[in-house]
Amino acid sequence: MTLDPPVEPMLAQAVESVPGPGVLGELAFEQKFGGYRALLFTPTAPDGKLLLQTRRGSLIQDRFPDLVAAADKLPAGLVLDGELVVWDTKAGRLSFEGLQHRSAARGRSARGLAASLPAFFIAFDILQQDGHELTGYPYRQRRLRLEALFAGHRLATPWTVCPMTTDLIKAQQWLESWTDISGVEGIVVKAMNQPYRPGHRGWYKLRRRNTTEAIIGAITGILIRPQLLLLGRRDAEGHLRPIGRTAPLRAEMARLVGGNVTAADTGHPWEGRRFASAWGSRDTLEVTLVHPELVAEISADTALDRGGVFRHPVRFKRLRLDVTVEEVPLFSVDPS
Incomplete structure (x- = not known):
């Protein structure tokens, strides 16, 4: 046969x-x-x-x-x-x-x-x-x-x-x-x-995975127990550009982020934006926009989609409360 x-x-x-x-x-x-x-x-x-x-x-x-x-x-x-x-x-x-x-x-x-x-x-x-x-x-x-x-x-x-x-x-x-x-x-x-x-x-x-930083711009789940983090970086003009999302957070990490993240006021740069539930999917996530003031340390592989977005979910390692959003690398077509 x-x-x-x-x-x-x-x-x-x-x-x-x-x-x-x-x-x-x-x-x-x-x-x-x-x-x-x-x-x-x-x-x-x-x-x-x-x-x-x-x-x-x-x-x-x-x-x-x-x-x-x-x-x-x-x-x-x-x-x-x-x-x-x-x-x-x-x-x-x-x-x-x-x-x-x-x-x-x-x-x-x-x-x-x-x-x-x-x-x-x-x-x-x-x-x-x-x-x-x-x-x-x-x-x-x-x-x-x-x-x-x-x-x-x-x-x-x-x-x-x-x-x-x-x-x-x-x-x-x-x-x-x-x-x-x-x-x-x-x-x-x-x-x-x-x-x-x-x-x-x-x-x-x-x-191969690289460790880097990104700004938390939105979450899924509830504020006190986030499930996923949606991440961004500022471009040269100061606009917050999405670069990817995390894999589901472990319970202790969710509690840590939930204790620091706050809901955004009106005027968030991602208002009206939809986020796909997975790469190549038409399904969208239900997200809560948060104040883009917290910095996450992440581990990401080298696979990038068009426009400098991580193709695969990244791993959340820890909050960088010692780092300001101004210290996060600027958005580029190579987010790593």
Whole structure:
């Protein structure tokens, strides 16, 4: 049997440190890129076309005509798992904002954007080859097949293999140095003997995190027991700009913030603004605006959305009652 879309991808769970080899056996470490997860299917029939499937099962190959045009370099009956990224030719870097533009464009617009925002597919797994399903094979064998595929077919741009190492020291160096590069978020840890289990969170991901400060501009929950903090920073003109929100507060942290935060008067800079409940969601949060006078110390990863907003919830570490809002770093497209 061959794999046909939609195929549920295997997933990773966030961790704070590398799991010990005694738990998983020999480990592999891959660089984690901040793009869109995608599965790639090459046709088995001569008149077929390349298919690109999102993590949620949607087909989006019409938005990436440059990848479709390059599909003749790929063999038939192939299924790859990987990450879609976009290169901003003007800025000279990977661009998540550019990827968002590409994923929303179709037709002539999609073809036009392909020139200035070319797409790349970073493959990190092979699920099918020559029409033969490989999901039951251990990662070690799948990785060897993936590398042999790229070498044997001399695959190049826009197809590339995700960097991988079994050296923990090298992986730690990636985490500390490569995450300074725009588009690289951290590492993914996999067991060498693992089969590919669709929908199962059997991998682990570590993101580099930076400690910084932000202003508390709003909360969810009630004033004495906030659940989430909505954070901002002032721009060069003094306007308070949203930069993200925290993960749910632990009970002791909620009591601490609740004992210091106060409801805002009229004229708050965020009056009338709506806040999404999650990245990419249309659902909104019910928030209470507060006096933007408290400073929070936060821990955040390096993934940024367009406009300098943290893509993932940040972690609240403590209140900085010794720091004024004037001492908080100014808003920029790189809030870290």
